Amino acid sequence: MxxxxxxxxxxxxxxxxxxxxxxxxxxxxxxxxxxxxxxxxxxxxxxxxxxSGAAVALRTGTSRLVGLVVPDITNPFYAAIAEGVTAAADDAGYSVALCVNHDDPARERRQFELLAQQRAAGALVVPLSAGSSRLSTLRRVGTHLVLVDRIAERDEGCSVAIDDVLGGRLAVRHLLALRGPRIALVNGPRTIEQCANRRAGARKELRRSGVDPDTMTELTVEEMTIDAGRRAGNALAAAGGVDGVFCTNDQLATGVIRGLADAGVRVPDDAAVVGYGDLALATDGPLPLTTVSQPKLLMGRTAVETLVREIGDQVDGGREHQHSATLFQPSLVVRDSAPAT
Amino acid sequence: MxxxxxxxxxxxxxxxxxxxxxxxxxxxxxxxxxxxxxxxxxxxxxxxxxxSGAAVALRTGTSRLVGLVVPDITNPFYAAIAEGVTAAADDAGYSVALCVNHDDPARERRQFELLAQQRAAGALVVPLSAGSSRLSTLRRVGTHLVLVDRIAERDEGCSVAIDDVLGGRLAVRHLLALRGPRIALVNGPRTIEQCANRRAGARKELRRSGVDPDTMTELTVEEMTIDAGRRAGNALAAAGGVDGVFCTNDQLATGVIRGLADAGVRVPDDAAVVGYGDLALATDGPLPLTTVSQPKLLMGRTAVETLVREIGDQVDGGREHQHSATLFQPSLVVRDSAPAT
Incomplete structure (x- = not known):
């Protein structure tokens, strides 16, 4: 002042x-x-x-501010995306308005109205359960949107995501090569796109290896937590006869290892376990996890670059913008819970 | 568009x-x-x-944007603060510009210049190693600053922090009551204010209990990681004769438990271990940690409220603003690594 x-x-x-x-x-x-x-x-x-950015915003219609909409910043997956987003925004000269919505559409709408009032140049949206209708509501507020960790449908806009079908394939391929064809899947609700895709990859890989995907034991949990994983591990141990367990996040894998141990099933000697995510949890535990690693920082970075390109296409006065869908490949990180073959 | x-x-x-x-x-x-x-x-x-916020910003000189400056958003402690900050900012009708600086003053300066261009109303700064000179540089950019997780010096501005001396006292009091006077401290560098304060609390509590604080075994690690904790645990087991170990974060506590187990020292039967932080790690491991819990969300929330009050005092045309220093009390969460007495 x-x-x-x-x-x-x-x-x-x-x-x-x-x-x-x-x-x-x-x-x-x-x-x-x-x-x-x-x-x-x-x-x-x-x-x-x-x-003053305010004067520039009045003149050009937008400010050097982009929104980042995440369900929960205390979830380390979203925090890692935010890390990549802020680094790329720094490089591009943009500020990042962090909007945490806890999957509450009303809260999200208020945040978007504020972004629109501030003439934000656009927003990166990491949807938890976004349907297309919700996204188009947000789009009406008037900013450019780039979907993150979700493949945009045709004409819906740009998106940057990770190939979760491939992730599922990598996990099951490793388990099949390591021990044998009796694979179990511990998964979250299939209404979550990522869960559905990881399962599809697992089934695809079984089929390619000549194993009937319907022989795969499937356990579905409501909440993808360590506790739910532990119960799943208990159940798998009771059912007996599993060579490898593919868990669709690292929390479930941590819990499954503990649940198997409760019943005397040792990992990796008696059964191998592969997780998904490669967050801190994968290496914090007593048994380092073999897990599917997602290029989270790169995804965040690319999302910013995609948005900046879209804004640039617009500022250049109607140069036609072609939406893009970028799909990054995950990779398998081999550690003790399912060691190298 | x-x-x-x-x-x-x-x-x-x-x-x-x-x-x-x-x-x-x-x-x-x-x-x-x-x-x-x-x-x-x-x-x-x-x-x-x-x-348009831009028009409002030109008229009032500020926009409804506040900066949140953190060293690293993938660190769950800072992510939890961000959670509280975004929730409170939503309620107050402000957007939060997330600035991640990785303790790089040049990067931080660029972020602040951008915030100033956008007429940000102020910023919440969680400093890793901020000296007063650096903060006054930032203040010259012209926004209101509130220090978070650091007590501001006189006239430096408002601050919201947690009483780490009390945290150290709570941890050591519990260990003394649980088993005996042979206490070890596994701590990070004392140049980190939080580490120095937690140690001061530990020594204070020993003195109050009639134990010479210089009899406390002190191990200092450079990086406060699980691996460093494990090595400290190995060293403590080799030295022998410890009743309780106070670790100044949960990573160190997790590692110490593992390092003690390497040498056959069982926690909590042979020695009790208390951590600090109460992040996910405290409950993710096979042995849930007794730990000092910090009101992180509340700290983030209060920081926003403090900033909004300071802005309001200014907007009300020179009503005199009195800086405030808010200090929250931590609490001890008792779990298996150092159970109830």
Missing amino acids: TKKASGLVAVARLAGVSTATVSNVLNRPELVAPATRERVVAALDELDYVR | TKKASGLVAVARLAGVSTATVSNVLNRPELVAPATRERVVAALDELDYVR
């Missing part, structure tokens, strides 16, 4: 007017005589007074 | 002018005849066209 006041004072002095007049020129120029207005505008220019 | 274009078109139609004229009224009103300008302004108002 001190800064602004002294700036106004300097401008007023240079233009030979009162600070109230400078303020009027900035806010209600119609009240100021043209000759006076010109003097003040010249002084403003000379002193580079309004080095 | 479509939205903006159609908005301009609608305004132009209502005012009976071209869209170029509407654009001139918005950007270079001095070019437009007063009567025309009045018609356009009336149309803008009628259509609620510029419901």
Whole structure:
């Protein structure tokens, strides 16, 4: 504030007017005589007074602000995406408005209205359960949207995601090569796109290896937690006869190992376990996890670059923008829970 | 953009002018005849066209944007603070610009310049190694600052922090009551204020209990990781004769338990271990940790409220602002690694 006041004072002095007049020129120029207005505008220019994103935003219609919409910033997967997003935004000269919605559409709508008021240039949206209708509601607010960790449907916009079908294939291929064809899948609800895709990859790989995918034991949990994994591990041990367990996140894998151990089934000697995610949990536990690693930082970075390109296409005055869908490949990180063959 | 274009078109139609004229009224009103300008302004108002934070920012000097400056958003402690900050900002009608600096002053300065250009109303700064000089550099950029997880020095500004001396006392009090006076401290570098304060609390509590604080075994690690904790646990087991180990974060506690187990020292039967932080790691491991819990969400929330109050004091035209230092108490969460006495 001190800064602004002294700036106004300097401008007023240079233009030979009162600070109230400078303020009027900035806010209600119609009240100021043209000759006076010109003097003040010249002084403003000379002193580079309004080095203000707000002025730029009024002129261009957008500011150097992009929204990042995530369900939960305490989830390390979304935090890793945010890390990549903020790094790329720094490089591109954008600020990142962090919007945490906890999958609450009302909260998300309020955040988007605020972003629109601030003339945000666009937003990166990591949807938990976004249907297309919800996204198009957000789009009506007027910003460019890039979907992250979700493949956009045709004409829906740009997207940056990870090939979860391939991830499922990598996990099951490793388990099949390591021990044998009796594979179990511990998975979250199939209504979550990522869960459905990881399962599809697992089944695909079994089929390619000549194993009937319907022979795969499938356990579905509501919440993909360590506790749910432990119960699944208990159940698998009771059923007996499993060579490898593919868990669709690292929490489930951690729990499954513990649940198998409860019943005396040792990992990896008696059964191998592969997780998904490669977050801190994968290496924090006593038995480091073999897991599918997603390029989270790269995904965040690319999402920003995709958005900046889309904004640029628009600023260049109608150069036709072609939506893009970028799909990154995951990789398998081999550790102790399912060692190298 | 479509939205903006159609908005301009609608305004132009209502005012009976071209869209170029509407654009001139918005950007270079001095070019437009007063009567025309009045018609356009009336149309803008009628259509609620510029419901724009940018316009508000130009008028008031600030926008409804606050910065959140953290060293690393993938660190779950900072992510938890961000969670509290975004929730409170939502309630107060502010957006949060997430600035991740990885303790790089140059990167931080660029972020602050961008925040200043965007007329951010202020910023919440969670410093890793901030000296006062660095903070005053940031303050010169012109935004209000609130320090988070660090007690501000006199006249430095508002701050919201957690009483780490009390945290150290709670941990050692529990260990003393549980088993005996032979306490070990596994700590990070004392140049980190939090580490120094937690140690000071540990020593204070020993003194209060009639134990000479210099009899406490102290192991200092460079990086406060699980691996470093494990090596510390190995060293403690080799030295022998410890009743309780106070680790100044949960990573160290997890490692110490593992390092003690390597040498056949069982936790909690042979020695009790208390961590600090109560992040996911505290409950993710096979042995749930007794740990000092910090009100991270509340700290984030209060930081926003403190900043909003400071901004309000300024907006109310010079009502004198009194800096405040809020210190929250941590609490001990008792789990298996150091059970109830």
